[in-house]
Amino acid sequence: xxVYLDYAATSPLRAEVLEVYLEHLxxxxxxxxxxxxxQGARQVLEEARESISxxxxxxxxxxxxxxxxxxxxxxAVKGLYWQRQRDQSRPLIVSAYTEHHxxxxxxxxxxxxxxxxxxxxxxxxxGEVDLIWLEQFLEANHSRVxxxxxxxxxxxxxxxxxIPSVTALASRFDxxxxxxxxxxxxxxxxxxxxxxxxxxxxSGHKLGAPVxxxxxxxSRATKLVxxxxxGGQERSMRSGTMNSAAAKALAKALExxxxxxxxxxxxLTDLRDRLVAGVLAISPNxxxxxIGADRLPDNAHFTFSGCSGDSLLFLLDAAGFxxxxxxxxxxxxxxxxxxxxxxxxxxxxxxxxIRVSLGLSTTDEDIDALxxxxxxxxxxxxxxxxxxx
Amino acid sequence: xxxxxxMSGGVDSAVAAARAVEAGHEVVGVxxxxxxxxxxxxxxxxxxxxxxxxxxxxxxxxxxxIPYYVWDFSERFKVDVxxxxxxxxxxxxxPNPCMRCNEKIKFAALLEKALALGFDAVCTGHYASLLSDSxxxxxxxxxxxxxxxxxxxxxxxxxxxxxxxxxxxxxxxSKDLIRAEADARxxxxxxxxxxxxxxxxxxxxxxxxxADKLGSATGDIVDREGVKLGEHQGxxxxxxxxxxxxxxxxxxxxxxxxxxxEIRPKENVVIVGPHAALAVTxxxxxxxxxxxxxxxSPEEWFRVGVQVRAHGEEVTGEARVVGEEFEIRLDEPLxxxxxxxxxxxxxxxxxxxxxxxxxxxxALPVGSQG
Numbered sequence: 001x002x003v004y005l006d007y008a009a010t011s012p013l014r015a016e017v018l019e020v021y022l023e024h025l026x027x028x029x030x031x032x033x034x035x036x037x038x039q040g041a042r043q044v045l046e047e048a049r050e051s052i053s054x055x056x057x058x059x060x061x062x063x064x065x066x067x068x069x070x071x072x073x074x075x076a077v078k079g080l081y082w083q084r085q086r087d088q089s090r091p092l093i094v095s096a097y098t099e100h101h102x103x104x105x106x107x108x109x110x111x112x113x114x115x116x117x118x119x120x121x122x123x124x125x126x127g128e129v130d131l132i133w134l135e136q137f138l139e140a141n142h143s144r145v146x147x148x149x150x151x152x153x154x155x156x157x158x159x160x161x162x163i164p165s166v167t168a169l170a171s172r173f174d175x176x177x178x179x180x181x182x183x184x185x186x187x188x189x190x191x192x193x194x195x196x197x198x199x200x201x202x203s204g205h206k207l208g209a210p211v212x213x214x215x216x217x218x219s220r221a222t223k224l225v226x227x228x229x230x231g232g233q234e235r236s237m238r239s240g241t242m243n244s245a246a247a248k249a250l251a252k253a254l255e256x257x258x259x260x261x262x263x264x265x266x267x268l269t270d271l272r273d274r275l276v277a278g279v280l281a282i283s284p285n286x287x288x289x290x291i292g293a294d295r296l297p298d299n300a301h302f303t304f305s306g307c308s309g310d311s312l313l314f315l316l317d318a319a320g321f322x323x324x325x326x327x328x329x330x331x332x333x334x335x336x337x338x339x340x341x342x343x344x345x346x347x348x349x350x351x352x353x354i355r356v357s358l359g360l361s362t363t364d365e366d367i368d369a370l371x372x373x374x375x376x377x378x379x380x381x382x383x384x385x386x387x388x389x
Numbered sequence: 390x391x392x393x394x395x396m397s398g399g400v401d402s403a404v405a406a407a408r409a410v411e412a413g414h415e416v417v418g419v420x421x422x423x424x425x426x427x428x429x430x431x432x433x434x435x436x437x438x439x440x441x442x443x444x445x446x447x448x449x450x451x452x453x454x455i456p457y458y459v460w461d462f463s464e465r466f467k468v469d470v471x472x473x474x475x476x477x478x479x480x481x482x483x484p485n486p487c488m489r490c491n492e493k494i495k496f497a498a499l500l501e502k503a504l505a506l507g508f509d510a511v512c513t514g515h516y517a518s519l520l521s522d523s524x525x526x527x528x529x530x531x532x533x534x535x536x537x538x539x540x541x542x543x544x545x546x547x548x549x550x551x552x553x554x555x556x557x558x559x560x561x562x563s564k565d566l567i568r569a570e571a572d573a574r575x576x577x578x579x580x581x582x583x584x585x586x587x588x589x590x591x592x593x594x595x596x597x598x599x600a601d602k603l604g605s606a607t608g609d610i611v612d613r614e615g616v617k618l619g620e621h622q623g624x625x626x627x628x629x630x631x632x633x634x635x636x637x638x639x640x641x642x643x644x645x646x647x648x649x650x651e652i653r654p655k656e657n658v659v660i661v662g663p664h665a666a667l668a669v670t671x672x673x674x675x676x677x678x679x680x681x682x683x684x685x686s687p688e689e690w691f692r693v694g695v696q697v698r699a700h701g702e703e704v705t706g707e708a709r710v711v712g713e714e715f716e717i718r719l720d721e722p723l724x725x726x727x728x729x730x731x732x733x734x735x736x737x738x739x740x741x742x743x744x745x746x747x748x749x750x751x752a753l754p755v756g757s758q759g
């Protein structure tokens with residue numbers, strides 16, 4: 001049986017979540033219908049909304065259900081940007097190039113098609129955004145800034161952004177902040193109420209809920225222009241019939257994640273630290289990424305010098321370990337990660353990377369087995385050389 | 390054996406992979422990403438560089454039941470195949486990029502990587518046969534499906550490369566049989582159109598693409614005596630044997646059409662002449678390799694078959710090695726042979742050697758009538 005160590009890509013559907021999901025999948029009723037069937041479906045949906053508001057510490061009407069992280073990020077970035085053009089022109093979007101493509105690409109689309117301008121906040125070699133630079137930039141340019149988008153935790157290298165510090169800065173200049181919290185929620189403590197954020201994206205399948213459900217948390221004070229138009233559901237921010245069963249599944253996954261958060265953090269940090277120590281002992285040519293930064297407990301990211309990531313990935317897969325080398329494009333080609341490039345790595349240096357992300361079912365034995373398999377895989381991958389060497 | 394099946398997304402490589410599995414090998418499918426900016430959908434008859442092709446390959450691997458990966462060779466491909474193709478045109482030569490891809494990518498970069506990662510062989514859907522002689526030496530032979538035979542583009546393989554190659558389609562008599570087999574195996578690529586064009590040239594228009602890469606520069610079109618007949622916008626826009634697009638104002642004295650005979654890129658001159666002058670009686674290659682075992686005394690003339698383009702006919706002649714060069718004398722003149730093309734030398738159905746044509750001898754000396 002292969003060992004799954006790619007929880008950051010997607011995590012297995014949890015049994016408790018599946019049970020709740022199945023229970024509600026066969027229930028008839030459109031939550032917007034007036035009759036008893038509709039009311040039944042609405043009840044399920046609103047229970048889910050209320051539960052989620054407890055898990056992420058927000059007001060229940062701040063939860064806007066979506067199809068997942070990409071949709072939530074698109075709605076936040078485009079919706080906030082358009083909203084902020086209504087009273088005056090504010091072309092600037094401030095973000096960082098370590099963001100997920102679900103944030104970078106909507107921004108680049110706004111730049112290409114809608115006259116927006118983007119400024120990428122510098123990040124250091126650990127992947128931390130430069131808040132001093134951000135403060136100085138806002139002081140000089142705040143009247144032209146539409147919004148700031150900075151992720152709560154990085155999906156590739158696991159670095160956590162001090163979101164309250166970002167929002168404290170932004171609030172001095174009345175600039176709204178969106179945060180992609182897909183990699184953070186359920187992994188570390190996230191309180192929307194005390195975050196100071198205008199919007200926050202979350203996704204179900206990174207938490208043990210099914211693919212195809214997520215939410216955008218939109219503060220009551222924030223207005224958004226909608227991306228998709230139709231029946232005016234979800235406070236007219238996200239038209240489309242609501243998926244009660246999936247919402248319920250997301251709520252269950254979040255509820256479990258909040259209950260288990262601290263125990264999970266302690267257990268996975270231990271496993272992860274042991275993995276990092278073991279991997280670093282393999283060779284002086286292996287480096288662990290972002291050590292010293294505030295990081296997710298379950299993410300380990302390594303650079304194996306002198307080999308290509310796809311060789312390592314292939315060899316580990318053949319040996320029964322599912323890991324990742326970062327973002328993969330549609331054709332399945334591993335491209336040098338834009339996150340690592342933004343952190344100042346060269347293309348060659350960014351090529352031999354492996355991300356190991358742990359989760360609920362990861363055991364001590366899994367870590368031991370991976371540590372036992374890695375030296376041989378690394379040796380073979382080095383023989384196969386660099387991708388274009 | 391542990392076999393890496395190179396899967397383009399086409400029907401041939403899919404059936405080849407399936408046959409390798411059936412032969413009892415442990416097979417892994419690999420799609421080579423050769424373009425940094427792959428298109429989304431296949432257009433026209435291009436072969437293997439789109440996301441759709443990658444998905445087709447993946448789907449085929451799923452149906453066959455083998456693991457599947459995409460490996461990035463885009464930078465190597467750009468340097469060793471695309472840039473080399475442009476450089477060859479710049480030098481007034483007519484290269485075969487598929488051959489270069491086999492030589493530098495599939496049976497070099499890919500094979501080396503495969504061996505390092507623990508594979509024993511690379512399997513492709515080429516129509517060619519690998520046979521052993523009585524002493525166990527591997528020989529590359531023409532495919533049983535003569536109409537599809539691809540032994541020409543594999544002529545660059547050496548004995549060492551043959552030892553790690555596998556061509557499961559070689560004994561099949563026709564492509565129709567391969568398509569029927571793919572259909573029977575439930576492979577949805579069974580009816581996918583054949584690819585003909587050069588995979589990295591969009592729209593399949595080589596001349597436009599090359600002109601775009603090399604720019605334009607006005608030069609002369611002259612006859613074999615050096616008399617100027619017209620002008621052109623860049624010698625790289627011509628290939629030997631070309632008749633159309635010369636736009637010569639003056640007709641030839643004999644009233645017959647004129648053809649491109651030679652391109653001199655350094656002087657940016659295109660030389661034209663009568664059709665008969667295209668006929669070549671002998672050719673010399675500068676680089677050559679033996680495909681498998683070399684003959685015992687190659688410096689003495691020996692009888693051979695010769696093919697100078699991928700789908701060209703085989704002609705007969707004699708060959709010998711002189712120092713670093715490979716000389717070929719043809720029994721009957723051959724039309725339109727351009728420097729840069731590869732001559733593949735056969736002994737019966739066996740591929741013996743290949744050489745890149747450097748110089749040719751015209752059947753019609755300058756000054757004589759065509």
